[in-house]
Amino acid sequence: MDIDRLSKEKDSYQVWLDNRIEEAYTIASEAKSKGLDFSEAIEIPRAADLASRTEKLLEDPYLYPDPERKDVTALRIEGPLRSLLLTHDRETAAIMIAISVTKEMHIKTGDKRRAIDSGLRVGLAVLTEAVLVAPLDGIGEVRLLNNEDGSEFLSIDFCGPIRAAGGTAQAMGVLIGDILRREMGVSRYIPTVSEVERVKEEFGLYRANLQYKPPPEETELIVNECPVMINGEETERMECAGYKEVRNIVNGNGTFRTRVRGGVMLVIGEGLCLKAPKIRSHTERLEVPGWDFISRFADKQKSSGLEGSRDKKSRIIPKEERYMGDVIAGRPVFGEPREPGGFRLRYGRSRATGLAAAGLNPVTMEAMGGFLSVGTQMKIEGPGKACAVTPCIEIEGPTVLLKNGNLIKIQTKKEWREVEGELDSIWDSGEILLGFGEFLENNKSLIPSSYSIDWWAADVADSIDNQQKIGVFSDIVEVPVRDLPPGMPFNGAVNRGGEDSLERSWRKRDWVSFLKGLNLNWSQMKKICESFGTAVPPPWNLWWSDLPIQFIPALVKNLLNYGKIESGSLRIVGVVDNWPLSLDHDDMGIGSPVMGEWPRWTELSRHGVVKSSLMTLGLCHSHDEGDIVIPHFWESLLDGLGLEWQEGNIRVRVDVNPLVSEFVDRISSSLVKIDSIESEGVDYSDVSMARSFLEDYEVERALQIVRRSSSLPRWEDAVPCRIGSRMGRPEKSGAREMSPLVHSIFPIGEYGGPQRLISEAAKKGTIRVVVGPRLCQECGRQSPHVTCHHRIEEGNHIECGGRTILAPRKKSGRRKGERTAVNLGSVLEAKRRRLGLDRLPQKIKAVKGLFSEEQSPEPLEKGILRALHGVSVFRDGTSRFDMSDVPVTHFRPSEIGTSWKKLVELGYTHDIRGSTLTSDHQMLELFPQDFILSSLAEKHLLSTCSFVDDLLKRFYRMKPFYGAKNRQDIVGHIAIGLAPHTSGGVACRIIGWTDASAGYAHPLFHAAKRRNCDGDEDSVMMLMDGLLNFTQTILPANRGGRMDAPLVLTTRLNASEIDKEALNVDCSWNYNRDFYEATLSQPHPKEISEIVDTVEGRLGMIGEIRGYGWTHDSGPLDAGPSNSSYKTLVTMKDKLDSQLDLGSVLRSVSVERVAKQVIESHFLPDMRGNLMAYTRQKIRCVKCGESYRRMPLAGKCIKRTVRSSGGFGGSGDSSCGGNVILTVSEGAVRKYIQITEEVILEYGVDGYTKDRVDWMSASVDSLFKNDRVTVMTLEDFI
Incomplete structure (x- = not known):
């Protein structure tokens, strides 16, 4: 990268931001000084880094020796903490600063409890980047209580907001508390039997979601051994019965805490249990006594991992069913776990993916019923739990089967519109783009890469390492050397220096881009494979690993008997007469499957063996009366099956029938060996070999035959893995109200x-x-x-x-x-x-x-x-606009509606190649704190700007600040980004607009808000609005009331101080050959992290925030549907019909399973919940809103109201007298019954589910229908 230029741009950018923020603060300070607000000073302090944020977040009241006396100077921790962060990791720095604060506070106050309280909160703030409310509201009271022997111990009240801190910070909070109480000479906690049993009882009653709920014996171990009492406030309605009033489980005023304490459950379950290995690493390094018990949990996790590692790693990629557990009506399933036809994994990062966002071809987004739009959340099978969808035009779109029998690949919206009305099924959903960093962040082993055009290009590029090979390559592709990219793609002398790294990087990228764009014929491709040792690339690399080998003999027979080459196309005569078919098992002509049943995804009975085989291989073709015509890429089909062609005729080069028979026999014998494992005298080495052979077959299927029959030396798997998925939340773009x-x-x-x-x-x-x-x-x-x-x-x-x-x-x-x-x-x-x-x-x-x-x-x-x-207000006094989080690292001026001249004024002087910016179509790298808004925010933000200007003019008697008349007037102004679960805003600069219902920003910016891009949504507010109108005085006083409030503003991003997930984002322009080959053994990402360029490897250099690369172009940032169908369809019936219609055409989805899942996970729980709510409902007054558990005897509202003064009556009390109505109606209970019965009738479900629906329907009828009253008409007597 061009370090000098990028460094100058960064410095200039930060000065620009500082100046504009300072200007806004100066004006707002003048307005506040007029005394018209609660405070005469701005209530959003600025902070440039973690140390500054920590001090400003906790200064009042926790750093003052006496919170009631502000004339005494508060502890200053910014400088010492900054020094510690420079020389130590964050966890160590947190512990050290906590000890320092505790000691200093104790010297100033002599109060052990207050000293520990202040130190603990400071340590927790450092661990949570000082942007969460956890140090403020996640910890309630820190108290010194007494054991039965009279000794003092430390009790920490953990509250609901501690959940946002995450398991590691929760557990570290306990560890820090223990270290601090030792420093203050406080004894350890010795629980009584009642205190232990109370926690065990609470875990049994706790109904909220926990990642891990420990069994009673583990709970007992932790409570008994933990040196600090993990206490908490009551958070649930459920009361304990067995151990209701327990010593030390009391409020500050001495009253017993009888209800379940959610904070205790979180810290023990998700903190100490799940994060035991991390906590042990700190206790062992710091030699903290009394924490041996944590090793038992760490060893338990480690031993389970080691047991798995002793066995040979399975080549079969396991299915992850978790995302299928909660299918919601109207939100489709796009692919079942690992099912062919689902999304095919492709490694890479576009300029709009990373940080949990995934790329899909815009045509795929359209083909999925329009349910996927930019920012829509997808629940996925892996590597993470979910992702936000963004467009990527460089990956493959869907392959569809038309009603006329044609199988075609769709790459453009125009092609999709032409065939949309003729769609029979979506045979393949296309590719999904996920980066190496997603596997690294989620701690998941890599999945074998498909042999994509990316891998092939890396193979060729890494093989051309001298001028002679360039000449050979030039001759093969018939492109003169002068027209090839300059230089060599691979420089074997890289380590010897002597060449500019920037030039070397761009040369490699230019070569890879050139190779990926080549349009070769079969002959050229063969020569490249033979000369440079590459495998067969797509589109000749068919999906062989999907094809059962028993299909091969019948396919070869039909090719030999009915196949011929005409005008460059392969025609197979008469094989689709009377298509579509409806074949019985005996009519298929390929015998019985050697393993189980024929895979559902082949649809053999409908298409016949030839067409089914071609479709399973992903080979596009068309119907011509009863013939199949394959216009392109048929050469690899014939070559892979051991056939050759000459003068239009097909003949055998290698007979594959003996090979198939050999494999079928080995499969049968292997199955027999495995079935006989319980017999005496079995050779377990033979059984192991049999299992290994069957595993290889399940992974490779027909690819095993192709590798032995092809004339080419190397074939790699084109489809080693599919990623199952379903729709999560729709994208969001709307005012916060x-x-x-x-x-x-x-x-x-x-x-x-x-x-x-x-x-x-x-x-x-x-x-x-x-x-x-x-x-x-x-x-x-x-x-x-x-x-x-x-x-x-x-x-x-x-x-x-x-x-x-x-x-x-x-x-x-x-x-x-x-x-x-x-x-x-x-x-x-x-x-x-x-x-x-x-x-x-x-x-x-x-x-x-x-x-x-x-x-x-x-x-x-x-x-x-x-x-x-027309501006609404949020509870903290600000006006906000919510948008789904989407990452972006590069953009073109034309994509964001801002002219290049305006961008030059904002500091964008050069494009990514270092050329001066002179066009709207040059590619620019986004500055880390720049923000691209959804165009849907235009009206709201213009109204907000007008409101702020009017506020300055009419209320504060000052000059307007914005003067915005159109959206271009907002470009260049500063805003505040804020995530709902945090309490720290991040300054950003608005630079443009997109038609997507999402907000585009740099991955570092999203991470600074402690967010990723898996479907989350955050808010943005104009800076001046926040400075003038935000005040802590009006925030709710309840626990967690300071969440989602800008208590502090981060003005500069530091990659080493933000959420660590951003450090795993890919930064390279391409992956090299070593990466692709390494994935075949499914290694842990950390094993090969040195060969992939990530943000973490750039820390401390300009590259941590500038000079990012991407492997695949996204195309227009707002490509795809502008809104998800889930938002545009009005009724639930319309949404459900669209969901099931889509499931009916997706090969990777069993629509019957989807229908069953919707009923079981959505309709039945909803009906049951509504029925219970009806029987327990309250009565509500339509006039005043008062609610009653029972109908008042007066038959009307009896709430006492205060009459306003006026007239002769003065003021006095009276009853409301309003009508009272039910809060849950019969319609709310019945709303899903009819639609459920219709789904069962059309798609069918298993008997158990049908019986449950019938029982629920009967229960509702028995509630609302009077069985003793029969309504009769005259017809009943005729």
Whole structure:
């Protein structure tokens, strides 16, 4: 890579970002200083790295010696932590800084408990990149309790938000706690029998999802041996019965915790049990005593792995059924596990894959019923659990069978549109692009690579290592040397230096691209195979390993008897008369299968042996009356079957019938040996050889015959593996809205009616709502607002406007609000005048109540202006837009709707080849913090910008900031990216737009948010909106309320400090021959990581964020359907019909199995749940929304309401009197019964499933039908 140029571009880019962010902070600081908000300072502190983020995240209150006195300087950990991170790994640095903070805090306060609390949270923050809420809300109370002998021990309360930290951080939190309590001289935890049994009981009652639920004996071992008490807050509704009130399992106020504690389950199950090997590595390295018990779990995992490694590694790739366990109606299955016809694996990374995203041909996305769009989640068989879909035009699209019998490959949308109406079946779904890094990240062994054009090109490129071979190659392909790429593709003198590495890299890439684009004939291909030792490349490399060898004799016989060469095509006469067929077993002409049954995927009974064989091999052909015509690539068919052709006639070169007979006999004898394993005197070495032979046959099938009968020296498997998949979540691109939509975080109770309109509440006069009392520093009166709303003089609309402070509270608790009278109409009028508006918006939607600790409403002016501009607000005061996460490392200006001239202004001065940017079609490498938005966000962001400008102008009395009139005006502005489970935003720059319903960003940017691209969705907000409107004061006071809030802003990305998954992203322009050959032995990715270029290998260099490569071009970034069919189809019946229709045409899917899975995993649980909900439902008032467990005796709502003041009656209490209705209707219970019965009737299911449906239907009927009442008509008496 061009290190000098890339380094200068990086430095210039970071300076640009810093300057723009500083400009925004300066303006926002000026606005905040006016005293119109809760805080006079911006509440989103900036942080450039992990050390800075950690300090700013925890500073208040955990780094202050006395949280109540801010005049005492807080501990400064940024510098020491930064130094530790430079010299130690993150885990070691976390432990060391935690010890340092604990000691320093103890010196300042003398409080052991507080010292341990602060140190523990700092350590956990470092482990979670200081972007999660786990250090804040994932740990509740840290207490020093007493053992039965009176000694003190450390108890850590783990809460629900600790789940986001992951198993390793959870377990490390316990380890750090143990280290810190030793430093403070606190004794170890000695549990009582009751405390041990309580945890065992809780595991039995816990119903939430756990990756691992330990058996009682393992739970007992951990609780008894762990030196720290793993405690937690109650999270579940289920109460313990056997050990309900247990000593030390209490709240801070001494009350017993009787319900299940989810945090304890998470830390023990997913932390200490699952991550035992990692924890042991730290305890052994640091020589921490008392952790020998963790070795038992680590040894258990290791021994199970070793047992598997002692055996010979099986060549058969195991099926992974997990993704098929939860099939949802309307979300299709695209391929069953390892089933031929499913997605064929192709190694590589496009510029829009990696970090769990996978590539599909855009035609494949269309062919899958339109259910796959950019950003749509697919649940896959491996290597990970799921992936987001992105387009890749360089991989193969689907192979389809038409109603006229033609089998064709589709590569363009135009071709697909021409044949879509004539589709009989999708014989093959095409390829899926997955990189080496996906296997490395998921700790899965590599799967043997297919012999793709990529492998063939790598073979040729690595073989041409001298000028003579270039001449030979030139003669074969009939291309003059001067027209070949310059230089040699392989330089054997690489290690001796003397050549620029950048030039060498580009030369290799140019050669590989040239080789992949060659259009060779059979003769040229044969000569290359013989001269350079390559295998037969596609499209001549047929899918031999799918074809049962017993098909071969009949296929050869038909080729010899009825085959002839005409006009360059192979014609097989009369073999598809009366197609499609319906053959019985006896009519197939190939005898009985030697193993089990004929594979379903061959569809032998429908097509006959010849056509079925050709289709199984993936050889495209057409029907001409009763003949099959193969226009291309038939040469490899004949050569592989030991045939040759001369003057249009086909004849035998090698007789394959004896070979087939030999293999069939060996298969039969091997099966006999295996069946006789229980007999006495069996030679187990023979049985082992028999199993090995059968395994080889199952993997290679007809390929074994081809390798012995072909005239070519080398054949490799074209289809060693398929990847099963189904649809997960549809792609997302939409404004983040509270439910229901809210403009103003201002409480109006029930006064606003069902739509919660402020205008309706204002009509009631003075309303009484729960708000936090505040005192005006100017007039001394109470006001719930940040600025005093009282008028200076009666009859004068001008408000006092004095800044208020918190008033003394009359009660204690999580929330401090009091019921207060608010003359909303008067306040609204004053706000309207202050904002300079002629009239207020008709619909300003507010909230019923506030859930923050102070329960103080945000300034009402902000809600008015949001309603004016049609902008909704999230619970933290910001306005956001959600988009599915999709990675991208390179783009063209034409793809993002931004001119090259504008991009030059933004720092994109050169393309990836180092040429000056002068065109919209040059390829550029994305800067790591640049963001490409979905065009669906245009309206929302323009409205947000207008709102912010109006807010600055009317509320803060300052100049507008954005002035955006169209989407191009937003390009170049800074935004904040934020993931829902985190508490740290990441600064990004908007550079363009895409028509996809997804947000494109660099893999490092997504990882900085602690996200990957497996179908997740995150939000983006404009920077100025966040700086002006975000405040922690209005965040919910409940546990986890600080999640999904930008408590800190990362301004620079550091590849070594983000989520480690990004370090496994591929960066190479191509894989070399050694990689492809290594995959054949299915090694662990770490065994060959040195021959693949990943981000981790570039850490500490400019290459960690710049100079990435890709192996396959994605084509247009938004290719494929613009929206998934799941979103465009309206009713569930339409979605289900489309799902099953697609399953009916996919060869890799049994539609009967899909129908059964939908019923069992979706419809039946839903019907059962709705039936239970109906019998346990509450009654709801349509007027005020109050709910009751039982029908009130009055027959109407009896909730006491407070009448607003006005008229002669004054204020007083009365009952609501509204009508009450059921919350679950009969229709909700019955909604899936009819559609389920229709599915059973059309597709059929097993008897057990049908009986379950019948029983459920009868149960519903018995609930809603009165068996004693028979409705009769006159006809019944005739």
